[in-house]
Amino acid sequence: AxxxxxSQPEMSVQEAETVTLSCTYDTSENNYYLFWYKxxxxxxxxxxxxxEAYKQQNATENRFSVNFQxxxxxxxxxxxxxxxGDTAMYFCAFASPAIGAGNMLTFGGGTRLMxxx
Amino acid sequence: DTGVSxxxxxxxxxxxxxxxxxxxxxxxxxRLYWYRQTLGQGPEFLTYFxxxxxxxxxxxxxxxxxxxxPKGSFSTLEIQRTEQGDSAMYLCASSLAGFASTDxxxxxxxxxxxxx
Numbered sequence: 001a002x003x004x005x006x007s008q009p010e011m012s013v014q015e016a017e018t019v020t021l022s023c024t025y026d027t028s029e030n031n032y033y034l035f036w037y038k039x040x041x042x043x044x045x046x047x048x049x050x051x052e053a054y055k056q057q058n059a060t061e062n063r064f065s066v067n068f069q070x071x072x073x074x075x076x077x078x079x080x081x082x083x084x085g086d087t088a089m090y091f092c093a094f095a096s097p098a099i100g101a102g103n104m105l106t107f108g109g110g111t112r113l114m115x116x117x
Numbered sequence: 118d119t120g121v122s123x124x125x126x127x128x129x130x131x132x133x134x135x136x137x138x139x140x141x142x143x144x145x146x147x148r149l150y151w152y153r154q155t156l157g158q159g160p161e162f163l164t165y166f167x168x169x170x171x172x173x174x175x176x177x178x179x180x181x182x183x184x185x186x187p188k189g190s191f192s193t194l195e196i197q198r199t200e201q202g203d204s205a206m207y208l209c210a211s212s213l214a215g216f217a218s219t220d221x222x223x224x225x226x227x228x229x230x231x232x233x
Contacts, residue, residue, distance in 0.1 A: 093159075103212075
């Protein structure tokens with residue numbers, strides 16, 4: 001079974017600074033995808049960034065970037081120039097086309113990020 | 118494109134009652150997922166549809182739970198004889214996938230169920 005672990009239940013960062021959220025996962029699959037989702041206090045889950053395991057280059061989306069270490073099974077999210085609107089729960093998630101019929105997501109337990117003014 | 122919508126947003130019911138939730142996916146999305154999220158936890162997969170066919174069900178989905186997706190459009194999730202342990206946020210997601218690909222899932226706002 002696949003597992004996703006987020007070891008930081010809560011984090012805080014000052015506005016405009018950089019913060020890194022950690023995620024590790026366990027799988028025997030070689031072909032898989034990793035995601036970071038953001039869930040603001042309104043609770044709608046929003047995709048932040050996505051990484052294909054076969055790509056060596058780390059994904060970036062504006063202020064968000066990942067550090068994907070396949071051998072270490074690590075997938076951290078870096079948020080640069082943190083903004084108050086980044087305050088949310090962040091979930092790391094895993095999916096593999098080889099598991100099940102529909103690429104269901106396996107989520108970590110989440111990290112609550114608070115951006116302070 | 119209006120995104121994934123769910124109805125109702127909140128449902129309070131008494132133990133033993135039946136409840137039904139609806140999810141409308143993004144137009145043309147062929148995959149639809151249901152997840153359950155308890156407070157402070159990550160979502161857990163419940164079931165998945167490819168068009169109108171229910172192709173995967175989690176062990177979390179007891180016999181009291183049933184889901185349908187008639188005509189491959191909207192989906193309903195029914196919980197019979199609700200229990201207090203069913204209290205959670207029920208999330209729906211949809212995606213557009215081709216063969217042998219991993220799609221990106223887009224989530225709805227969820228239905229928060231409280232069982233008294």
